[in-house]
Amino acid sequence: MRLSSLLIVSLTFLAAAGLSLVAARFAVTGMEYSTEIAVRRTLDRTGHDWAEVTADGLRVVLNGTAPDEANRFTAISVVGGTVDAARIIDEMDVTPTEDLAPPRFSVEILRNESGISIIGLIPIGAGRAAIVEQLARVVGEDRVADLLETARYDAPNGWSDAMGYAVKSLKRLPRAKISVVAGQVSITAITDSAEEKQALEKVLNRTAPPGLRLALDIAAPRPVITPFTLRYHIDENGGRFDACSAESEVSRDRIMTAAEEAKLAVPATCVIGMGVPSPNWSRAAELSIASLAQLGAGSVTIANADITLVATADTSHELFDQVVGELENALPKVFALHAVLPEPETEAEVGPPEFTATLSPEGQVQLRGRLSNETMRHLVDSFAKARFGSENVHVAARVVVGLPANWPVRVLTGLEALSELQRGSLTVTPDHVTLRGMSHQEDASAEISKLLSAKLGGAEIYDLKISYEPLPEPEDKPMEPEQCESELASIQQVGKIAFEPGSATVAAESRGTMDAIAVILDQCGEVRLEIQGHTDSQGREEMNQNLSQARAQSVLNELRSRRVVTSSFAAKGYGESTPIADNGTEDGREKNRRITFHLIRPEQGPETPSTLDSAASENAASASDSEANGETTPEADAPTEQETPNNEQN
Structure with missing residues (x-):
């Protein structure tokens, strides 16, 4: 009996323990389920439906792939408002981010009498030390301000050519600002004369690497006149x-x-x-x-x-x-x-000129008349040969005593003035200096008058009669860039550059137009041109962009095949970004499908050439004074787009 009682009690306790375990299991399962439901609702309500929830006892495990790190952190935070944050187990992933796009590399170089400063962002492998060393060789090691920054990216296409050309060109530009980006250089500079400006533009265009987009803005300010x-x-x-x-x-x-x-x-x-x-x-x-x-x-x-x-x-x-x-x-x-008030001349004083010099159009000089002594004759002979060339001077002057004390100064000054002419004659007497002749310089008379006044004195009497004749135009003189652009537009108004439908191949019927354009470009000389391709808005934007680029490049290749020098040309597609007519009509779409030729001009920026140096600042001050006096400063007209409609569709 006693054993049976113990067995019953034991079985009772075992049954109670089993029931407790079952009840506890159901309680845990119910709690996990309710926790998952509550957390899921919270995540869905806050827009984090990408997250998965698993309750494991007291632990709340979050799974899933977050769009970014910020969303992952937000999901943990909102779940922490529903359950104890200590119970949250983060097993979420984050979507891998794409590689960051490389920055826009650019450099600004400023040069004036004080030295060179260079500022900008360049690729880390672009040779920063070499660039600074090259600049130091131009102006001196202690006169280069290096403000460059570097970034760990590969150099973009065209960067090396553009940077190398900018540093090389700076040797010819004592006052300039140069802006450099990949494949493009913009130069703003100041010269002392229109002739120097023209020569500098020619050299800079000629030395530019093929394919480089070069924009020049070179100014020739007013001359400094001393004395007035x-x-x-x-x-x-x-x-x-x-x-x-x-x-x-x-x-x-x-x-x-x-x-x-x-x-x-x-x-x-x-x-x-x-x-x-x-x-x-x-x-x-x-x-x-x-x-x-x-x-x-x-x-x-x-x-x-x-x-x-x-x-x-x-x-x-x-x-x-x-x-x-x-x-x-x-x-x-x-x-x-x-x-x-000169004294009247007497009959006895009337006589032949005391000293004469004639300069022929061929450069031959004959010297006749009277000189003070042998030393003076030797000096005049040497001076004339130095000015006109030793093979071009013939001296037939004689030595006469009793000439005025200032005779050597008057003769040598007169010869110096004669050397400024292309042809002419000089007559020197004790009372007068008379100069006649022709010059190819418009201000020759003013310069000669300034010379005679400075060396003879303001009280001396001299008579000038200097004519101006412009230099004859060379037969092969190239067109001005603006005229070239206008001629290209005129040709395209008569003909058109058409392409095979949906392709970049120039149509056969456009060969005559391409031939005419090639003839004009041969007469344009060294000019910076951009061949621009445009499409209508039909089709995908990316496809139109690629098609316009291919067509512009095709036109450039056609010109090369006609032996046109295209080293200063660039081809660029603009796709559908610059319409000139309504793309909602067939006529408008036809006008938007076009090839255009444009001069490459400098982009207008916040800085002006007056920041280059003190000389440029004086120019700006002079311009302000001119405006105060009622003057106006001409500005370059904004370029107007010439269009070549194409009949074919994109």
Whole structure:
């Protein structure tokens, strides 16, 4: 009996334990289920339906692939608001990110009298030390400011050629800003003259690597005039300028008006330059020219603030004294007047010229007349041969005693002035220096007048009659770039560049147009052109972009096959991005399918050439003064797009 009681009790306890275990299991399962439901609802409500939830006892395991790290962290946070954060087990993955796109590599190089500064971002393998070393060889090691940054990316296509060309070109550009990106260089520079600008543009275009997109903006500012000079002469033929300088258009107009009222017979103008000797320059010129007109004949010379008024020998003393007195009282205080009334020549003084020199169009020079001594003759012979060439000088002058003390200066100065002409003659007497001739330089008379005034003195009497003849145009002179662009557009208005449907092959009927374009380009010389391809909006954008690029390249290849030098040309497709008509009509789509030729011009940026150096700053100040005086500054017209409609579809 006792054993049976113990067995019953034991079995009872075992049954109770089993029931407890079953109940506990059901409780855990119910809790896991309720936890999964609650967490799932939370995730779905917050937009994290990509996450999977598994409850394992007290643990809440999160699985799935998050779009990014931020979404993964947010999912953990929102689940932590539903269950204890310590129970969360994170087993989520994150979608791998794509490789970061390389940055845009670019460099700005500035050069002026102070040195070179270079700033920008370049690839780490682009040879930063070598670039800085090359720049140091241009201006000196201590005058290069290196502000470059590097990035660990491969150099893009065209970067090495563009950077190498920019550094090489900087040797020719003492005042410039150069912008460099892959395959493209923009140069903004200042030169001292239009001739230097033209020569520099030619060299830069010629040395550019094939395929490089080069944009040039080279300015030739106003010349710096030192000293400001004006010389007006009146004789029996009327009035004429031997030299005229002005600081602004307003000043020039005032001077020209005064000259026209004083019998101006030869059309002329004043050279407008930087700087001014006095704010009353034009007023002094007006008064001096008007006084000369009252005398009826003679000359007036103004160099900075010194004025020399020379009358003719037959001018009456009364008239001379009256005019000089009125002029002295009317002139601004800063100016000083020196008036000369020559003594009448006597019959005994009339004779042949004392010294003459003639310069033939072929460059032959003959020297005749009188010189002070043998040393003077040797000096004149050496000076003339140095100026005109030893094979071109013939000396037939004789030595005569008793010549004026300043005779050597007058003869040598006259020969120096004669050397500025293409042909002419020089006559030197004790009282006069007379120069006649022709020059290919428009301002030759002004420069020669400045030379004679500086070396002979403002009181000396000299007479100039210098004509200007432009250099004959070479028969093979290339077209101006703007004219070339216009001619290409004119051809395309008559014909068109068509392609085989849906391809980049130039159609057979367009060969005549391509031949005509090749002929024009042969006459254009070295010009930077971009051949642009355009499509309508039908089809996918990427397909249109690729098709436009292929067509532009096909036109470039056609030109190469016709032996056109295309090293300065670039082909670029613009796809459907720049329509010129409505793509909703067939006519509009036809107009949008086109090939265009455009000059490569510099892009306008926030900086201006005035930032290049102090000389450019003076230009800007001069321009501001000009605007204050009523002048205007011409701006380049924005290019208009010429179009070549193509009939074929994309």
